[in-house]
Amino acid sequence: MKHDANDPYRELRDSLRSLCSEFPDEYWRQIDHARTYPEAFVDSLTKAGWMAALIPEEYGGSGLGLTEASVIMEEINRNGGNSGFCHGQMYNMNTLLRNGSEAQKRLYLPRIASGELRLQSMAVTEPTTGTDTTKMRTTAVKKGDRYVINGQKVWISRVQHSDLMILLARTTPLADVKKKSEGLSCFLVNLHDAIGKGLDVRPIPNMVNHETNELFFDNLEIPEENLIGEEGQGFKYILDGLNAERTLIAAECIGDGYWFVDRATRYANDRVVFDRPIGKNQGIQFPIAEAYMDIRAADLMRYRACELFDAHQPCGAEANMAKHLAATSSWKAANACLQTHGGFGFACEYDVERKFRETRLYQVAPISTNLILSYVAEHILGLPRSF
Ligand SMILES: Cc1cc2nc3c(=O)[nH]c(=O)nc-3n(C[C@H](O)[C@H](O)[C@H](O)COP(=O)(O)OP(=O)(O)OC[C@H]3O[C@@H](n4cnc5c(N)ncnc54)[C@H](O)[C@@H]3O)c2cc1C
Secondary structure (H helix, E strand, C coil): CCCCCCCCCHHHHHHHHHHHHCCCHHHHHHHHHHCCCCHHHHHHHHHCCHHHCCCCHHHCCCCCCHHHHHHHHHHHHHCCCCHHHCHHHHHHHHHHHHHCCHHHHHHHHHHHHHCCCCEEEEECCCCCCCCCHHHCCCEEEEECCEEEEEEEEEEEECHHHCCEEEEEEECCCHHHCCCCCCCEEEEEEEHHHHECCCEEEEECCCCCCCCEEEEEEEEEEEEHHHEECCCCEHHHHHHHHHHHHHHHHHHHHHHHHHHHHHHHHHHHHHCEECCEEHHHCHHHHHHHHHHHHHHHHHHHHHHHHHHHHHCCCCCHHHHHHHHHHHHHHHHHHHHHHHHHCHHHHHCHHHCHHHHHHHHHHHHCCCCCHHHHHHHHHHHHCCCCCCC
16 A cells, blocks of 8 residues: 655654564464453553653653544554554543643653553443433542542443543532533542442453453542542533544544555455456455545544644544544455455454454444434534434
């Protein structure tokens, strides 16, 4: 595949590609097979400073924007890895950076930048209310100088590979607020102080090697200074973080998409059946070409979302659309790649089946496709609310 010679991120990409080349396909295959966490890779990323990309220089980070962070995530996936092991630190960072107090930033950011602490988890989803976030039942009740947390969360990722977690909980009952998005608050939870002392973590075995958990809160106490921003305004802060999350995951899907196109093209050129490379058949060429065009188009929306986010402009529409376009195009590319490989698409040693499972997740998380479509229909096109 030809690369864009005018790419302004060429230098950044080259650095990432060099780091990723130390972690070849066999490394990721082995991690997937053993269902373990890629510690060596995440350590290497941290030592190179990439995990602190979004932290301003005054707190020990590189002070880069979401655009550069998205290129980092894209390159990991484009080189055969999976950013899902570490992307949480990038999008969770924004909730703290944009809404945390100066004291919180001084306390945590330099330690996150140095790699001493990881901020990889965010707890929003609940088992009974699902996507209907504002109906969440987890409560945080102020008692003296502490908040007491009770409730349950589900699908909360990387808890066992994080020191800190951002938690969204209801501080004012739904019946007592004017708008359902009010009365929710964001907290920074120190996981070492919480696990076993009011927080119980139960892993959920799942389709991909993605560490994700059920969380049970039973009178977990957290100090009041761990409230992020103003009480009751947490939903707004989380939405900002979610826009960053959607945009970064769009970039990861784009990385996956290019990986699938690369592998499909390579295999189609090499594999000879009926005395000719299978890539000579239009039935093989066209699905790959179509997926490639979709990825390129999604990429434009991803850069637009990044640009708006970095300029502190509203970007909800672009972040959602980028995530949807990128996730559907990477899925299209995944299918084209698997089909091109025929039976070998199912063999672990080709890595297609692993990436196929990994990219499938992004149709569902961090937000399912239906919910993006209804957001665009209602909030952008002005159609009636459907639910
Ligand atoms: C591996 C993994 C990791 C995750 N990590 C995290 C994490 O770290 N933190 C976190 O907070 N969450 C996490 N999630 C949760 C994820 O964000 C949710 O699973 C996702 O948003 C969908 O919510 P749900 O599973 O509750 O589905 P539901 O809300 O129960 O919906 C089920 C299906 O019904 C559809 N649906 C629901 N309502 C409507 C409607 N009105 N119109 C049309 N269709 C509708 C949905 O689109 C979906 O397809 C993770 C999930 C997975 C699978």
